[in-house]
Amino acid sequence: QVQLRESGPGLVKPSQTLSLTCTVSGGSISSNTYFWGWIRQPAGKGLEWIGRIYNSGSTNYNPSLKSRVTISVDTSKNQFSLKLSSVTAADTAIYYCARVLRFHNQALDPWGQGTLVTVSS
Amino acid sequence: EIVLTQSPATLSLSPGERATLSCRASQSVSSSLAWYQQKPGQAPRLLIYDASNRATGIPARFSGTGSGTDFTLTISSLEPEDFAVYYCQQGLTFGGGTKVEIK
Numbered sequence: 001q002v003q004l005r006e007s008g009p010g011l012v013k014p015s016q017t018l019s020l021t022c023t024v025s026g027g028s029i030s031s032n033t034y035f036w037g038w039i040r041q042p043a044g045k046g047l048e049w050i051g052r053i054y055n056s057g058s059t060n061y062n063p064s065l066k067s068r069v070t071i072s073v074d075t076s077k078n079q080f081s082l083k084l085s086s087v088t089a090a091d092t093a094i095y096y097c098a099r100v101l102r103f104h105n106q107a108l109d110p111w112g113q114g115t116l117v118t119v120s121s
Numbered sequence: 122e123i124v125l126t127q128s129p130a131t132l133s134l135s136p137g138e139r140a141t142l143s144c145r146a147s148q149s150v151s152s153s154l155a156w157y158q159q160k161p162g163q164a165p166r167l168l169i170y171d172a173s174n175r176a177t178g179i180p181a182r183f184s185g186t187g188s189g190t191d192f193t194l195t196i197s198s199l200e201p202e203d204f205a206v207y208y209c210q211q212g213l214t215f216g217g218g219t220k221v222e223i224k
Contacts, residue, residue: 046208046215046216046217046218047157047165047208047210047215047218048215049213049214049215051213052213060213062213063122096164096165101170104155104170104171104174105152105153105154105155105170105171105211105212106153106155106210106212106213107155107167107170107171107176107210108155108157108165108167108210109166109167109170109176110166110167111164111165111166112164113163113164114164
């Protein structure tokens with residue numbers, strides 16, 4: 001079955017750019033049935049959508065983060081990536097990648113295990 | 122922008138009891154709603170999609186109903202492993218979550 005795994009630095013300095021990669025295994029990121037998404041969760045708080053990407057490179061972002069977010073896809077590596085610029089302590093969170101069910105109202109299944117990113121000097 | 126309001130924030134129940142969780146949308150979303158379970162230290166897991174369809178491997182004690190603006194997730198008889206936080210989701214929006222805790 002398909003599995004997703006996030007990777008990237010666990011510590012980012014304020015004002016710098018957070019960069020994460022999600023590697024998809026057991027399935028093709030080029031499938032027409034899915035989008036691929038990023039979600040985050042600050043400690044002890046709820047879930048926040050960051051954005052999603054289709055295999056063509058078409059993206060949709062959370063309006064509250066849109067000015068700082070870039071999501072890209074590399075179909076040759078079966079990976080998609082997140083960049084979040086000008087980070088502050090408020091961006092400290094667990095970051096999850098997930099497969100988005102394109103024809104089921106964007107339900108998310110499965111999710112990666114998540115990776116903690118801390119913004120601190 | 123659609124806002125999803127979940128209630129109650131916390132539900133205190135005993136194993137074997139029935140749990141009823143609510144998710145209300147600020148405007149009609151048809152049947153475009155999903156439910157997730159999250160246990161401490163774990164990623165969320167999809168339970169229900171399209172308001173009423175159980176995801177693969179989800180036990181039959183979990184059921185989802187509703188359409189338009191009002192949705193319900195029901196756990197017919199709580200098992201010890203069901204005590205967790207539950208979120209609803211529509212598009213790019215999540216509800217604030219309901220914690221189901223042991224009474």
